[in-house]
Amino acid sequence: MKKIYLIGIGPGNPDYLTLQAINTMKKVDVFFILEKGERKGFKEFIKIRKEILERYLDRGTYRVVSAKIPERKKNRKSYKEGVKTWRQQKAEVITELIEDKMKDSEIGAFLIWGDPSLYDGHLEILQHILKEGAVNFEYKVIPGITSIQVLAAMHKIPLNRIGESIVITTGRKVKEYAPAEITNTVVLLDTYSAFKHFKDSDIDIYWGGYLGSKDEILLSGRLRDIIEDLKKLRSKAKREKGWLMDTYILRR
Numbered sequence: 001m002k003k004i005y006l007i008g009i010g011p012g013n014p015d016y017l018t019l020q021a022i023n024t025m026k027k028v029d030v031f032f033i034l035e036k037g038e039r040k041g042f043k044e045f046i047k048i049r050k051e052i053l054e055r056y057l058d059r060g061t062y063r064v065v066s067a068k069i070p071e072r073k074k075n076r077k078s079y080k081e082g083v084k085t086w087r088q089q090k091a092e093v094i095t096e097l098i099e100d101k102m103k104d105s106e107i108g109a110f111l112i113w114g115d116p117s118l119y120d121g122h123l124e125i126l127q128h129i130l131k132e133g134a135v136n137f138e139y140k141v142i143p144g145i146t147s148i149q150v151l152a153a154m155h156k157i158p159l160n161r162i163g164e165s166i167v168i169t170t171g172r173k174v175k176e177y178a179p180a181e182i183t184n185t186v187v188l189l190d191t192y193s194a195f196k197h198f199k200d201s202d203i204d205i206y207w208g209g210y211l212g213s214k215d216e217i218l219l220s221g222r223l224r225d226i227i228e229d230l231k232k233l234r235s236k237a238k239r240e241k242g243w244l245m246d247t248y249i250l251r252r
């Protein structure tokens with residue numbers, strides 16, 4: 001039977017691969033690379049994946065198959081519906097790849113940014129494909145270091161303080177919280193600086209952009225004291241690099 005690995009590669013630095021990830025990569029016949037579009041960030045994510053393959057594997061021991069997937073279109077009425085439609089389109093592309101680009105009993109893999117369990121759709125897409133029954137395969141997940149772990153390490157802070165919970169959410173959802181509800185909240189996927197919502201509260205922020213890469217930027221402090229610097233830093237980074245990936249912790 002065909003086998004698919006979802007291999008967590010960490011959030012952008014080839015040093016973050018685990019030994020398990022490297023040993024699994026050595027068994028893979030074909031790596032699937034999904035190309036999302038022409039934007040600068042997307043191209044850089046593909047470059048990093050190719051660098052990882054060249055660094056850890058011997059040439060000629062594996063194949064790389066690239067496929068184009070559409071960019072997610074905004075659904076103004078429902079964010080969830082927009083993501084569902086996009087995942088459906090991705091599922092169709094992945095089904096074709098597994099069906100047409102792998103021989104029986106071969107091993108295929110997707111190199112997943114960070115860890116496959118954190119805000120990543122591939123696991124659910126594979127499960128959906130199996131349920132649809134168009135193609136059959138086994139699958140396995142190889143965990144990776146998440147952007148959250150790198151953020152905590154770079155700021156030299158534990159993710160939780162004694163007896164405390166951690167909330168992990170997105171820029172879109174964190175805006176639904178009242179400032180008083182924020183104790184220890186990790187925010188990913190924030191396009192619109194949702195931290196602005198909490199600027200009048202006694203909250204500290206631990207922020208990291210391009211974590212793990214040579215362009216890594218860190219900033220921390222009382223939110224109200226550094227918010228203007230942070231806004232400028234984010235705009236400058238987006239302007240100069242053409243894209244930004246950042247994660248932060250809001251902590252009372």
Ligand SMILES: C[S@@+](CC[C@H](N)C(=O)[O-])C[C@H]1O[C@@H](n2cnc3c(N)ncnc32)[C@H](O)[C@@H]1O
Pocket residue numbers: 011012113114115116117118119120145146147148187188189190208209210211212213245246247
């Ligand atoms: C689609 S989620 C994927 C998360 C990933 N699976 C992980 O384990 O970190 C993308 C979000 O992760 C965060 N992220 C991923 N890589 C990052 C990096 N190198 N630096 C800062 N944030 C990062 C950002 O919040 C970004 O919007």
